[in-house]
Amino acid sequence: MPRKQVAQFTVEYLQILDENGVADRALEPSLPPATLLQVHRMMVLARLLDRRMTILQQQGRLGTFPSVLGQEAASLGCVLALRPDDWIVPCYRENSALLYRGLPIKNILLFWMGAEEGCVYSPELRILPIPILIGSQTIHAVGLALAAKIHQRDEVSMVFFGDGATSEGDFHEACNLAGVYQAPVIFVCINNQYAISVPRSQQSRSETLAQKAIAYGFSGIVVDGNDVLACYVAAREAVERARRGQGPTLIECLTYRLGPHTSADDPRRYREEAERQVWEARDPIKRWQAYLERQGLWTADQQAELERELQAEIDQAVRLAEAELAQLDPLDMFDYVYAETPPDLLAQKREAAEYVRPDASVSTPARRS
Amino acid sequence: MPRKQVAQFTVEYLQILDENGVADRALEPSLPPATLLQVHRMMVLARLLDRRMTILQQQGRLGTFPSVLGQEAASLGCVLALRPDDWIVPCYRENSALLYRGLPIKNILLFWMGAEEGCVYSPELRILPIPILIGSQTIHAVGLALAAKIHQRDEVSMVFFGDGATSEGDFHEACNLAGVYQAPVIFVCINNQYAISVPRSQQSRSETLAQKAIAYGFSGIVVDGNDVLACYVAAREAVERARRGQGPTLIECLTYRLGPHTSADDPRRYREEAERQVWEARDPIKRWQAYLERQGLWTADQQAELERELQAEIDQAVRLAEAELAQLDPLDMFDYVYAETPPDLLAQKREAAEYVRPDASVSTPARRS
Amino acid sequence: MALRNLVQALNLALRQEMEKDDRIVLLGEDIGRQGGVFRVTEGLLDRFGPMRVLDTPVSEAGIVGTSIGLALAGLRPVAEIQFSGFMFNALHQLGLLAARFRSRSRGTFQVPMVVRSPWGGGVRALELHNESEEAVYAQLPGLKVVIPSRPRRARALLVASIRDPDPVVFLEPKRVYRSIREEVPDEEEIFPIGEAEIVRSGRHLTLITYGSMLQDCLQAAEQAERLHQISVEVIDLLTVVPMDTATIVRSVQKTGRCVVVHEAPRSCGIGAEIIARINEQCLFHLQAPVARVTGYDIPYPFFAREQSYLPNVARILDAIRRTLES
Amino acid sequence: MALRNLVQALNLALRQEMEKDDRIVLLGEDIGRQGGVFRVTEGLLDRFGPMRVLDTPVSEAGIVGTSIGLALAGLRPVAEIQFSGFMFNALHQLGLLAARFRSRSRGTFQVPMVVRSPWGGGVRALELHNESEEAVYAQLPGLKVVIPSRPRRARALLVASIRDPDPVVFLEPKRVYRSIREEVPDEEEIFPIGEAEIVRSGRHLTLITYGSMLQDCLQAAEQAERLHQISVEVIDLLTVVPMDTATIVRSVQKTGRCVVVHEAPRSCGIGAEIIARINEQCLFHLQAPVARVTGYDIPYPFFAREQSYLPNVARILDAIRRTLES
Ligand SMILES: Cc1ncc(C[n+]2csc(CCOP(=O)(O)OP(=O)(O)O)c2C)c(N)n1
Ligand SMILES: Cc1ncc(C[n+]2csc(CCOP(=O)(O)OP(=O)(O)O)c2C)c(N)n1
Numbered sequence A, B: 001m002p003r004k005q006v007a008q009f010t011v012e013y014l015q016i017l018d019e020n021g022v023a024d025r026a027l028e029p030s031l032p033p034a035t036l037l038q039v040h041r042m043m044v045l046a047r048l049l050d051r052r053m054t055i056l057q058q059q060g061r062l063g064t065f066p067s068v069l070g071q072e073a074a075s076l077g078c079v080l081a082l083r084p085d086d087w088i089v090p091c092y093r094e095n096s097a098l099l100y101r102g103l104p105i106k107n108i109l110l111f112w113m114g115a116e117e118g119c120v121y122s123p124e125l126r127i128l129p130i131p132i133l134i135g136s137q138t139i140h141a142v143g144l145a146l147a148a149k150i151h152q153r154d155e156v157s158m159v160f161f162g163d164g165a166t167s168e169g170d171f172h173e174a175c176n177l178a179g180v181y182q183a184p185v186i187f188v189c190i191n192n193q194y195a196i197s198v199p200r201s202q203q204s205r206s207e208t209l210a211q212k213a214i215a216y217g218f219s220g221i222v223v224d225g226n227d228v229l230a231c232y233v234a235a236r237e238a239v240e241r242a243r244r245g246q247g248p249t250l251i252e253c254l255t256y257r258l259g260p261h262t263s264a265d266d267p268r269r270y271r272e273e274a275e276r277q278v279w280e281a282r283d284p285i286k287r288w289q290a291y292l293e294r295q296g297l298w299t300a301d302q303q304a305e306l307e308r309e310l311q312a313e314i315d316q317a318v319r320l321a322e323a324e325l326a327q328l329d330p331l332d333m334f335d336y337v338y339a340e341t342p343p344d345l346l347a348q349k350r351e352a353a354e355y356v357r358p359d360a361s362v363s364t365p366a367r368r369s
Numbered sequence C, D: 001m002a003l004r005n006l007v008q009a010l011n012l013a014l015r016q017e018m019e020k021d022d023r024i025v026l027l028g029e030d031i032g033r034q035g036g037v038f039r040v041t042e043g044l045l046d047r048f049g050p051m052r053v054l055d056t057p058v059s060e061a062g063i064v065g066t067s068i069g070l071a072l073a074g075l076r077p078v079a080e081i082q083f084s085g086f087m088f089n090a091l092h093q094l095g096l097l098a099a100r101f102r103s104r105s106r107g108t109f110q111v112p113m114v115v116r117s118p119w120g121g122g123v124r125a126l127e128l129h130n131e132s133e134e135a136v137y138a139q140l141p142g143l144k145v146v147i148p149s150r151p152r153r154a155r156a157l158l159v160a161s162i163r164d165p166d167p168v169v170f171l172e173p174k175r176v177y178r179s180i181r182e183e184v185p186d187e188e189e190i191f192p193i194g195e196a197e198i199v200r201s202g203r204h205l206t207l208i209t210y211g212s213m214l215q216d217c218l219q220a221a222e223q224a225e226r227l228h229q230i231s232v233e234v235i236d237l238l239t240v241v242p243m244d245t246a247t248i249v250r251s252v253q254k255t256g257r258c259v260v261v262h263e264a265p266r267s268c269g270i271g272a273e274i275i276a277r278i279n280e281q282c283l284f285h286l287q288a289p290v291a292r293v294t295g296y297d298i299p300y301p302f303f304a305r306e307q308s309y310l311p312n313v314a315r316i317l318d319a320i321r322r323t324l325e326s
């Protein structure tokens, strides 16, 4: 037996809703109309929130923040496959999914306004706070999933990360551990084609990111990330496998960041406008709206009405967030370092008390991107 | 185009010399007899050195060290495919390959005797010193390879690491960078079935370790690591691709650690004697000797003579190493931290001078494994 | 009470805590079948099974990051990093993430976990198997750092660490693992994190240390008394973060002289912090500069040279005498 | 001479060195097309091409480890870590490996490399984008750590760092990037690593700092003089490892009083080491305890609270006055 093939692998691609919002009947899942409408509502909310945050940032009322424009479908579609007791471990562009799960708009605002208050989530939401260190959250998701396995509960955890995150050692160690322990975790890579200025093609030589799952002995699939139905179906299959004890799955959602990396970034330095236009035509919300209209579930008037309603929600959330920000006591930063503050730290708090500075003023950050 | 296959991958296995030393004529490479004999000499030397180090360790003349017993073929076979100007980045069980490249026995002894002197290699050897931090050296090999590419020279670098090392983030980042830059590096995984007590099956869920290459867009191959010819042929193909600018390759050499992880380890805690016996039957040196004898290149008498000769070489190296150890000046540990020792460090050196302790005495380490 | 060495005392703490609290899960390289390379987890896999004692791949960031997830899910992970030098492979997970879940969420998310690790040198181990990185954690707020020196306190402190609601780095002086035996009661014993202990009282000088250096300090103190009639008070910090400043200051106010001892490099070490606090709180009680007997500001050498690197009784005794003469 | 801000001064140093020495290679995240998130490498990809200016994947350990390999092959890598907090993802490669190739091989293998990184807080950046981890490197011998405070010296020190035969961590106070402009000559200028600079001479008190805090210190010194007739000598360390102890000691022997200022957490920080050295070399010249004005021993808060965390002129001025009163 000199030279023989010992292993073979394939990677699949899934799309259900085409760019005109026409669904592939054979693959179309049956979701209740209420859900379809709620998905729409949350995608629109995420987009309006994005617009508002852009304005707030320009007015100096909010810090640097990452735009979600064009990526509203992917994480939300995947989260549709979860139960309320499953964990969501987001990256920083999962607004639509987090709002769908029930995270108050106020939390998102406070986080980007530079307040820890933004990470105060009610525990039953089963959402981990937004991470900053790229790739790091993937391992935490493995721990959450392993805990479910140890408790012999059938919860799963679903973690989101970008194409750039797949280059970090943390991602590798997370996938390898998940494979070894067959932990019920779903790795969702939101491949928006860029890591700041670095295009997907220079992030990794692999033809797809989904195939990275092969390195860990589980399966990966590529889906149209601007197609809620494809994301949902792929996630549902992965979640079912995980609940059955068949371990992790890697889902690569192909999408595109239509906006800048953050409010401080200028994409013209590293990509062509033409490329952006190609993807604008694939806008997930337009596509979803067409899908709803085709089923007689939605009209243009309803859309106008919805946007008014959501704008009001956002206004209200901004008021709440800014009120909380105005109230914020800088000194209490000493109170949450340890469950019980050690004596020397209390002494430092007293020292700090003499110099408390309410940070009303917003200096424009030196940071550019 | 709803659900379609977008990528397909396969992994091959290569063996040329069977367990009785019979070569597959179709695949057998033509290596000059002198090389075949030199390979034999170096494998035997590595094995005798292993025995000697075990005794020295028991006598307290050498510290904890990792046995190479049973793994003499793999790295040597791969290194056969290199030119003298190609870099070798070893792990800590590459004795046969390093000796083949020309590293003095003395260096290996001094290293495990606890002296930095063991890492003083002459530069033209193009060998990096033995690493301790698992997986870390894989990235250094990428840097060496990238330098060759930047210099537009066709040197390659070949890095060795174990099955356990594939779980480290460093291995992942190394492979990903090598893929992205198409760096001329050959990743050689010496899969000896264990990482200390953890069996290969619990190190990663992947069917093979070679398939991890798929995650980085290059190819991986599994070879019989106790078969010098298979290792050589697989390495030669990889080296040719690398020189042609076609990037990295991952070679997984299947072998077995017949001895303990280190002189402080007791394998009975975690594996069956029966398993060991299966692999003992596949002994790479026995196999190679049979191959040579079959070609009329070797006889039992020559073997006896060779071993006498090599024992003498080892005796001589032990004398040299222990002489150097006896001469060693502990204080000069201050002289190699920076190219130029800063004033405060010189002051610390003067302070230390009062307390120099020649470490003749060997206390048995508390460490067990 | 039974005589136990450090390894046995730690094993006792783990076993008893795991029996009392089934949220406790152990994970690390070779901690199962192998019982850990130093045997601290010996027998626990058999006793508690593979769902509570997990052998991991070679993956330090994975071990620490997974522990964070387990803790967030309500478990009580006790991770082992095989040698504390390998913590650097996981320092982003430990020092930037585990340490900050509480503060960044105003207490909403908590990470009660322990990371145990064999620490320090002196056992003729390989390169990078001898690190003393404790001072690094002091620059990463949110962590607590415990370094026991003897079996009895070690057991009581490990119990406290496991029950602590915050991440605790628990560093075990490998040189002490089998070199000292002490009476360690079978009954539960707990010693509070953050309290130093005066293990020898004296009048002329305060000798401050922790971990494996305690033995050398006690010998030096005893010789100072016997040979030079110098009465030395020895403080064993036990917890280096947060530090028990009050005990240090009280002693130095009494003795007016101080020597600090640790294996770690000198610059920005725990010794520097002790001196800074003495400077801030009782400078004018000092009758001599505080002396530092420490590892030097060079990489820990390969073991043939380690005895010339490590502080020892002679160095400590000389420092004591010089401090008294000046 | 042209007026340049810190970003332009660093860019000048990189460009000129790369023109002189083709062994110099830059690598990092977004340093090419993007010119770096702060634009320090702006225009260098166009000027020197993709073989000398490499955009990397998001891979800090990879960036540092690859730099080691490049340096071992005879090149002169200058790596950028996008924010210094992310150094912790690569600290094993930087602090355990890059730092030790020379010592573990008795000089046979050398790693001349620079790791540049935007450092410190004060610009309303995101969490983990504000770290001051310099003291951590002091516990990892084999590294040098340079922290410039102003454009001219920064340029001259970066040149020195690139030419240094050992690994240098070069930390750039991001708060200063665009806030100060200075005359920076086009002609080559080099400033030696390891030398502190007395940037203001005074008689009553020595104020020691580095990086972005220099501006606050200079203001505080000026106010102390103007409002309270206190003559303050200000020392800018510039290199924190190895530290220029001689300059510190000489100044404190003259003034008898000292305040140290840094953004990093207090415990085991550079300030602690400065105090320890003063204690060792000129304790009896001190007429008051050395005061520390530093970040607190808590994680750097989200930016809404950062101004209450960071040292500022008021805190420094009060420390100066208290130190003079006691
Ligand atoms: C460990 C680490 N390295 C670098 C950064 C800086 N950084 C922030 S976002 C980003 C790009 C991430 O790209 P990707 O994972 O594709 O996510 P995306 O922003 O595209 O959603 C980088 C490099 C970071 N935050 N953490
Ligand atoms: C980063 C790091 N983690 C852990 C260790 C401890 N350690 C030494 S050898 C080893 C097992 C390595 O297994 P493998 O890579 O298969 O190499 P082998 O020893 O089998 O040749 C471990 C975990 C280490 N040296 N470095």
Ligand SMILES: [Mg+2]
Pocket (backbone or CB within 6 Å): A162, A163, A164, A190, A191, A192, A193, A194, A195, A196
């Ligand atoms: Mg991306």
Ligand SMILES: [Mg+2]
Pocket (backbone or CB within 6 Å): B162, B163, B164, B190, B191, B192, B193, B194, B195, B196
């Ligand atoms: Mg192995």
